[in-house]
Amino acid sequence: MDFDLSEEHQMIRDMTRQFADEVIAPRAEQMEESGEFPYDIFEKMAELGMVGIPFPEEYGGSGGDWVGMHLCIEEISRADGNLGALLDVTTSVVGQEIFVFGTEEQKKEFLVPIARGEKVGAFGLTEPDSGSDAGSLRTSAVKDGDSWVLNGTKQFITGIGLENASVMLTAARSGMDGEGRPVISAFIVPKGTPGMSLGKKYRKLAGKALPANEVILEDCRIPLENILGDPGRGFAQHLAVLETGRISIGAVCVGMARACLEQALSYARERTQFGKPIFHFQAVQFKLADMSASIELARNQVIKAAWLKDRGRRHTFEATVAKLYGSEMLERVASDAVQIHGGYGYMDEYPVSRMYKGAKLLQIVEGTSEVQRMILGRILQDSGGKLW
Numbered sequence: 001m002d003f004d005l006s007e008e009h010q011m012i013r014d015m016t017r018q019f020a021d022e023v024i025a026p027r028a029e030q031m032e033e034s035g036e037f038p039y040d041i042f043e044k045m046a047e048l049g050m051v052g053i054p055f056p057e058e059y060g061g062s063g064g065d066w067v068g069m070h071l072c073i074e075e076i077s078r079a080d081g082n083l084g085a086l087l088d089v090t091t092s093v094v095g096q097e098i099f100v101f102g103t104e105e106q107k108k109e110f111l112v113p114i115a116r117g118e119k120v121g122a123f124g125l126t127e128p129d130s131g132s133d134a135g136s137l138r139t140s141a142v143k144d145g146d147s148w149v150l151n152g153t154k155q156f157i158t159g160i161g162l163e164n165a166s167v168m169l170t171a172a173r174s175g176m177d178g179e180g181r182p183v184i185s186a187f188i189v190p191k192g193t194p195g196m197s198l199g200k201k202y203r204k205l206a207g208k209a210l211p212a213n214e215v216i217l218e219d220c221r222i223p224l225e226n227i228l229g230d231p232g233r234g235f236a237q238h239l240a241v242l243e244t245g246r247i248s249i250g251a252v253c254v255g256m257a258r259a260c261l262e263q264a265l266s267y268a269r270e271r272t273q274f275g276k277p278i279f280h281f282q283a284v285q286f287k288l289a290d291m292s293a294s295i296e297l298a299r300n301q302v303i304k305a306a307w308l309k310d311r312g313r314r315h316t317f318e319a320t321v322a323k324l325y326g327s328e329m330l331e332r333v334a335s336d337a338v339q340i341h342g343g344y345g346y347m348d349e350y351p352v353s354r355m356y357k358g359a360k361l362l363q364i365v366e367g368t369s370e371v372q373r374m375i376l377g378r379i380l381q382d383s384g385g386k387l388w
């Protein structure tokens with residue numbers, strides 16, 4: 001048993017922490033205000049090798065592992081949750097799906113620029129009538145000569161609206177199986193393919209610098225070889241990488257919650273009421289104590305799930321707990337951080353106001369808290385609760 005981070009992990013943590021403090025944090029407020037994505041910051045993250053940490057060097061990565069990747073996501077999210085969330089989508093979900101299921105040619109063409117951070121990958125699963133029940137998706141893929149022809153609408157697609165977005169991985173019905181059930185396959189759709197267009201850019205509660213768009217596929221023709229992995233297991237492939245996405249969302253939550261705690265603690269030590277800093281009122285101190293305890297638990301869970309993944313061991317339960325507990329923890333911590341700031345916490349110039357608004361997303365995206373509980377319910381049913 002060893003809870004120490006390796007030297008390599010410590011290096012990643014220290015490097016990303018310093019970068020986040022010096023380069024990202026000072027710009028976080030302005031990014032939210034302007035709604036402009038910080039391309040220059042993402043370029044620097046790419047140069048420092050942050051985007052492709054878990055991929056081998058031959059595919060543009062840094063040859064690290066998933067514990068390292070999640071330490072990076074946590075530290076980046078401590079300064080700005082949107083950049084952490086983008087790392088989740090482009091690396092943990094899209095990059096990984098191409099790495100694990102792609103052909104050699106697909107990895108060379110699509111993974112390398114994503115792992116190097118020169119390009120960003122987007123993930124197109126959700127549709128107007130298919131969210132939590134993702135298997136009910138309607139987008140269709142029909143083989144025609146040397147092409148697949150895609151038709152359908154995807155919504156809330158993170159990152160596809162960025163200038164450096166290169167592809168959208170998408171799931172579509174490509175036929176029926178022997179029992180009359182739809183077969184779902186995964187496809188790589190390069191951005192700019194004729195027939196693929198961006199619909200509206202959503203106006204969001206927070207995270208304004210990271211665009212989410214509707215994507216319309218209308219007789220969108222992609223080469224036959226752009227099918228990703230096993231044609232009959234596209235949905236299972238998506239679910240497999242979303243399992244890592246759950247760890248990554250957990251890491252985003254831990255990073256953002258740490259920032260809330262730091263802000264609330266420093267405010268509580270400075271703000272004086274009734275003749276002393278409010279930190280000395282037990283009601284305030286207990287809030288801070290609870291925040292630190294729950295962050296510690298969520299953080300351990302994220303690292304444990306990533307550690308299991310690095311060892312090729314099952315981690316569905318651990319990843320689901322990391323997402324569920326992490327996102328619910330973040331909402332509580334962000335709310336308490338605003339409460340400790342009193343009226344000032346409601347004002348835009350205090351970072352906790354931005355974090356509070358941003359926190360809600362993490363209980364929804366990549367599977368709502370209810371969906372996570374459904375997954376845990378199934379695990380309990382199958383295991384009879386014998387999990388430890």
Ligand SMILES: Cc1cc2nc3c(=O)[nH]c(=O)nc-3n(C[C@H](O)[C@H](O)[C@H](O)COP(=O)(O)OP(=O)(O)OC[C@H]3O[C@@H](n4cnc5c(N)ncnc54)[C@H](O)[C@@H]3O)c2cc1C
Pocket residue numbers: 089122123124125126130131132133155156157158159204212361364365366367368369370371
């Ligand atoms: C900012 C943002 C970015 C996003 N980015 C992406 C992206 O890049 N790619 C992508 O594919 N998707 C993306 N999404 C979509 C996101 O993953 C979905 O919003 C989420 O999975 C929920 O789906 P839904 O919105 O359709 O809600 P619904 O599925 O309609 O759910 C509505 C409510 O009903 C509950 N519910 C549904 N079914 C059950 C059930 N069986 N039991 C109990 N409760 C249930 C849900 O938990 C929720 O509370 C993004 C969403 C947002 C907000």
